[in-house]
Structures are given as structure tokens and as C-alpha cells.
Amino acid sequence: MADFADDDEFxxxxxxxxxxxxxxxxxxxxxxxxxVRGAISRGxxxxxxxxxxEDPAVGKDPQNCKDLNLQVVMExxxxxxxxxxxxxxxxxxxxxxxxxxxxxxxxxAHPDLYSASMLLGWHEKVTEVTGLGSIVRVMxxxxxx
Numbered sequence: 641m642a643d644f645a646d647d648d649e650f651x652x653x654x655x656x657x658x659x660x661x662x663x664x665x666x667x668x669x670x671x672x673x674x675x676v677r678g679a680i681s682r683g684x685x686x687x688x689x690x691x692x693x694e695d696p697a698v699g700k701d702p703q704n705c706k707d708l709n710l711q712v713v714m715e716x717x718x719x720x721x722x723x724x725x726x727x728x729x730x731x732x733x734x735x736x737x738x739x740x741x742x743x744x745x746x747x748x749a750h751p752d753l754y755s756a757s758m759l760l761g762w763h764e765k766v767t768e769v770t771g772l773g774s775i776v777r778v779m780x781x782x783x784x785x
Contacts, residue, residue: 660701662702662704662705665697665701665702665705666705666708668695669697669705669708669709669712672691672692672694672709672712673708673711673712673715675687675688675691676688676691676692676712676715676716677715679691679716680715680716680719685716685719685720685724685727685728686727686728686731686732688716688719689713689716689717689720689728689732689740690731690732690736691716692712692713692715692716692717693713693716693732693736693739693740693743696709696713696739696742696743696785697709697785698783698784698785699782699783699784706785709785710743710746710747710785713740713743713747714743714747714753714754717740717743717744717747717758717759717762718755718758722758722761725761725762725765726765726768729762729765729766729768729769730769734770734774737766737769737770737774738770738774738777738778738781739785740762740766741763741766741770741774741775741778742778742781742784742785743785744759744762744763744766745778746784746785747759
């Protein structure tokens with residue numbers, strides 16, 4: 641009988657995971673980055689954040705792809721002013737808010753690269769909308785970004 645607490649037992653069984661090649665992921669991330677930059681230049685912050693969060697590199701995807709994806713998301717999160725963050729958060733779907741919290745935590749792991757105050761502002765606005773549920777879902781999700 642399998643031990644359900646054994647992480648090694650289920651490491652290869654992430655539901656819905658499809659292995660993607662590094663070159664394919666890099667091209668998707670580059671396309672996303674171009675869209676995000678264009679949306680930011682137009683002041684379309686909801687579109688920028690929404691696109692940045694779309695189909696992120698997760699789980700077993702190559703680490704350098706995850707890092708590139710993180711940069712795209714951080715660029716989108718850095719664009720709106722602090723008073724515009726809540727407007728963006730209110731227009732995102734619940735699954736996007738969970739993904740956003742994943743990236744906020746990932747960004748907080750690199751305080752030398754990303755503004756902690758900006759990330760805490762996003763965290764505050766997301767938890768105002770989702771409550772603690774988003775935090776719990778992200779902490780228990782095996783698909784890290």
C-alpha cells in the first residue's frame with residue numbers, strides 16, 4: 641500500500657502536467673513578454689498582468705524557463721501604481737489570483753531583485769479578495785512556479 645505522505649511516490653504524478661521542451665517554453669515566454677510590454681506601454685495593466693500569469697512554467701519545467709517567466713510577471717506587477725493594484729486584482733479570475741500569489745512568494749524569495757514593498761502590496765490586495773484560501777491553496781500546491 642502506498643504511503644500518501646511520501647512525496648517521492650507522487651512526484652511524477654502531477655495531474656495535468658505535460659512535459660514541454662525548453663525551446664518551446666522559451667518561445668512562449670518571449671511572446672508573452674512582448675505582449676506584456678506592449679500592454680504596459682498602452683497602460684493596459686489588467687491585460688499585462690493577466691497575460692503574464694497565463695500558462696506559467698511550473699513543476700518539472702526547466703528552472704531557467706521558470707526564471708524567465710518570473711521576470712515577465714515581475715515586470716507586469718511593477719507597472720501599475722500602488723493605487724491601481726486593487727483595480728487590477730478585482731478583474732482577475734480566482735485561478736489567476738492563486739497563480740499571482742505563487743509569483744509574489746517566488747519574488748519575495750529574491751529581495752535583492754524585486755521590491756518587497758511592491759510584492760507585499762499585491763499580496764495585501766489579493767488576500768482582501770480571496771481571503772486566506774488563496775494562501776492555503778498556494779502553500780499546498782505541488783506545481784511551483
